[in-house]
Amino acid sequence: MLDIAEELDRWARQGREFAVATVVATNGSSPRQPGAALAVDSAGTAVGSVSGGCVEGAVYDLCRQALADGESTLESFGYSDEDAFAVGLTCGGVIDILVTPVLADSPARAVFTAACAAASRRSAAALVRVAEGPSALLGRALLVHPDGRYEGGLGGDLGLDRAAAEAAHAMLDAGQTGGVAIGEDGSRCGQPLTLLVESSVPAPRMIVFGAIDFASALVRVGKLLGHHVTVCDARPVFATRERFPEADEVVVDWPHRYLAATRLDSRAVLCVLTHDAKFDVPLLELALRLPVAYIGAMGSRRTHQERNERLREAGVTELELARLRSPIGLDLGARTPEETALSIAAEIVAVRRGGSGAALRGAQTPIHHDGARGPARRIGEVA
Known part of the structure; x- marks a missing residue:
């Protein structure tokens, strides 16, 4: 209701x-x-x-x-x-x-x-x-x-x-x-x-790190999915309300410092679009140890490999690295910021609902997933 x-x-x-x-x-x-x-x-x-x-x-x-x-x-x-x-x-x-x-x-x-x-x-x-x-x-x-x-x-x-x-x-x-x-x-x-x-409950949080053009499209999609969306970037010339009018918050701060100070719950979604090691590494070193729902980072496969090596050097374990969704998003062949935002959102939904991200055509898997709820039950059935 x-x-x-x-x-x-x-x-x-x-x-x-x-x-x-x-x-x-x-x-x-x-x-x-x-x-x-x-x-x-x-x-x-x-x-x-x-x-x-x-x-x-x-x-x-x-x-x-x-x-x-x-x-x-x-x-x-x-x-x-x-x-x-x-x-x-x-x-x-x-x-x-x-x-x-x-x-x-x-x-x-x-x-x-x-x-x-x-x-x-x-x-x-x-x-x-x-x-x-x-x-x-x-x-x-x-x-x-x-x-x-x-x-x-x-x-x-x-x-x-x-x-x-x-x-x-x-x-x-x-x-x-x-x-x-x-x-x-x-x-x-x-x-x-x-x-x-x-x-x-209050809307789940989405924090978009990196005030780039792709972030603007992701903010719009995040709001469509019902998130409370924050954009964070250390560069005041880019992190402005004028560039992100649909965001709930626009924060000028170093990403890792803001993440350490803000309140999150297990539904939170973190999207790292900074694409710069001086921001990415300290941010992901902290993020990968937090009990949040999703952590994704933008970058090519080469960037992903180099970033992982830096994170290992910083003490991040293989188990922690396995939580990182990088390159971020599902393979939709996306090129524009809007298409990329759609691919990221699709991956977030798949993670939340337990979907595979594969095409439904020809598949034998259930159409409706909900990994958080467990098996569906009728009235009177007890877990």
């Missing part, structure tokens, strides 16, 4: 009633992951998507029904090959969808409103809902903050709320969205409930 938080935040501030259909679990090939949502307001306006088109019409009708009767429901959509006119996923997967009405007198409305407001501000918070369990609890919600505080409730007792908040807090720390099983009494052995935890 938080993927459409900005629109829902606007609806909530306008006092609109709406229903939200959220993917809570998947099995096999599916176009959207848990947390993807479609919402419909009382006037019939729709926003978002749960399937890329396969079952949108049926889900729209479920939302309209939820607005009419005020009841939350859990529906499953599977493969529709046996009947060409049946509602289902043509990709062969299965998705479970939770439909929740957010009415003016809904007990969970305040929680939904707070969650959408936090997500639209890119503030950290986790929205927790009962996705499977007793009908009286279905769709109930609480909002968990980074300091462990929570608001709202799941309609059970305080033990359930505390246990749900604890589980959600751990997922929020990891920036994860997905299902978690818990007992109705808050234990792991009571009547099982399945909770959907949706984490809203």
Whole structure:
């Protein structure tokens, strides 16, 4: 649901009633992951998507029904090959969808409103809902903050709320969205409930080192992918806001000094375009020892070999060197800054999602990868 938080935040501030259909679990090939949502307001306006088109019409009708009767429901959509006119996923997967009405007198409305407001501000918070369990609890919600505080409730007792908040807090720390099983009494052995935890976290960082023409194109692509983008260069004549108007930050500093002082998490992406040993070596010596998601460096194969030798001389180990993506990007035959930025972005996505970077045509590998989540699970399945 938080993927459409900005629109829902606007609806909530306008006092609109709406229903939200959220993917809570998947099995096999599916176009959207848990947390993807479609919402419909009382006037019939729709926003978002749960399937890329396969079952949108049926889900729209479920939302309209939820607005009419005020009841939350859990529906499953599977493969529709046996009947060409049946509602289902043509990709062969299965998705479970939770439909929740957010009415003016809904007990969970305040929680939904707070969650959408936090997500639209890119503030950290986790929205927790009962996705499977007793009908009286279905769709109930609480909002968990980074300091462990929570608001709202799941309609059970305080033990359930505390246990749900604890589980959600751990997922929020990891920036994860997905299902978690818990007992109705808050234990792991009571009547099982399945909770959907949706984490809203600040945008992942992309730091582009080197204020060159290729960097300008990479900034634009990085923003398209949802990153908070910083450009850093030691040369004030090149690192200017005029040259990089779309960057969130433009920093004039030695790259390694800025990297040592800035805050990063495990989702951070570092793109080294400086192409100069006096910048590259001290920067990569530090970067390759940080627990970040991606480190790439621009340069020819000859530059790559020479740079690696300098890094070895500086004490960088072979294991650390193996983390370096250099020459940076996938082989697309790129020549222009825009094409090069696309090849870098493609490699970043492949690393994040576990893709091979190979053409899909003729391949037998899955189309949808998500290495961070592990195997897809249906409602009720526990890791």
